[in-house]
Amino acid sequence: MERRQLLKTSLAFLGTTTLISFVYPVSKFLVRPKSSVPDAPLTFNKDEIPTGTAKELVFNETPLVVINRRGSGFIALSRVCTHLGCLVGYDKFNGKLVCPCHAGEFDLEGRVLSGPATKSLQRYSLKITADQIIIG
Ligand code: FES
Known part of the structure; x- marks a missing residue:
């Protein structure tokens, strides 16, 4: 593998993991899990x-x-x-x-x-x- 290709692949990997590390917590914050059982009075x-x-x-x-x-x-x-x-x-x-x-x-x-x-x-x-x- 050429050095340039290795650098491109490494940057793509780092960019993807960085994006996921921001998007996942934000999506978990925005989407509340639905409770299927209503609370009792x-x-x-x-x-x-x-x-x-x-x-x-x-x-x-x-x-x-x-x-x-x-x-x-x-x-x-x-x-x-x-x-x-x-x-x-x-x-x-x-x-x-x-x-x-x-x-x-x-x-x-x-x-x-x-x-x-x-x-x-x-x-x-x-x-x-x-x-x-x-x-x-
Ligand atoms: S969250 Fe801004 S005034 Fe309450």
Whole structure:
């Protein structure tokens, strides 16, 4: 094999492996595996979330926050920020949800208050019984 041909083959091999090492992780990140089994309804006691506090949980592979709002009762919102997908957190002192990535802020209905997001957080329906909260 000529030296030039060996160099071309080596460069082609390195280029291909480099491309694969970038494309594979990106494709695994972008394509989420589908779960064939839907999650069972999530049930927990109302007492777990006193007024003015929140509980973080995962339902159908989506991080949620259930908030017990003063005067407005319970609400379940996705924690996935509608800007670029970071997880928002409940700021109980200021009564809003805050995204740590780009300082996006949402009110306790999930509506955008400020920041780069333009869509509200996704809301999940709740069933509330005498002492329990059921999602799903
Ligand atoms: S990802 Fe939440 S504000 Fe950018």
